[in-house]
Amino acid sequence: xxxxxxxxxxxxxxxxxxxxxxxxxxxxxxxxxxxxxxxxxxxxxxxxxxxxxxxxxxxxxxxxxxxxxxxxxxxxxxxxxxxxxxxxxxxxxxxxxxxxxxxxxxxxxxxxxxxxxxxxxxxxxxxxxxxx
Numbered sequence: 306x307x308x309x310x311x312x313x314x315x316x317x318x319x320x321x322x323x324x325x326x327x328x329x330x331x332x333x334x335x336x337x338x339x340x341x342x343x344x345x346x347x348x349x350x351x352x353x354x355x356x357x358x359x360x361x362x363x364x365x366x367x368x369x370x371x372x373x374x375x376x377x378x379x380x381x382x383x384x385x386x387x388x389x390x391x392x393x394x395x396x397x398x399x400x401x402x403x404x405x406x407x408x409x410x411x412x413x414x415x416x417x418x419x420x421x422x423x424x425x426x427x428x429x430x431x432x433x434x435x436x437x
Contacts, residue, residue: 311350311364318343318371336376343368365391390415 318339347368351361369387370380394411398404 308356308360311346311356314343314346315364315367315371318368319374321371321375332376336372339375340368340372343371362388362391386415 321335321339344365347356347361347364350356351358356364366384366388370384373380373383390411393414394407397410398407402410
C-alpha cells in the first residue's frame with residue numbers, strides 16, 4: 306500500500322515539474338519543498354521497511370531528478386548525485402562514521418558525481434538522522 310502511495314507521489318512530483326515554470330523564486334521554493342517532503346517520506350518508508358534498499362535509492366534518484374527539473378538543472382546529473390549520495394552516506398554511517406561525518410562524505414560523493422551539495426544536503430541529513 307505504501308509503495309502505491311510512493312508511486313503516486315513520484316508521478317505527482319513529475320507532473321508538478323511540467324507545470325512549474327513561472328519564476329526562479331517559485332521554482333527554487335518548489336524544489337526545496339519537493340526535496341524536503343520527498344526525502345522525509347522516503348526516509349520513513351525505508352526505516353519502516355516499506356521499501357527495499359534498491360527502491361529507496363531509485364526513488365531518491367527520481368526525487369533528485371524531479372527536484373532538478375523544478376529548479377531548472379540537469380535531471381540526469383541530479384538523479385545520479387542523489388543515488389550516489391544516499392548510498393555513500395548510508396554506507397559511511399553503517400561503517401561507523403558519526404552522522405555529521407557521514408553526511409559530509411555523502412555530500413562530497415554526490416557533488417563529485419554531478420549534483421550540487423546544496424541540493425542533496427537536506428536529503429542526506431534526513432537519512433542520517435533517521436538512521437540514528
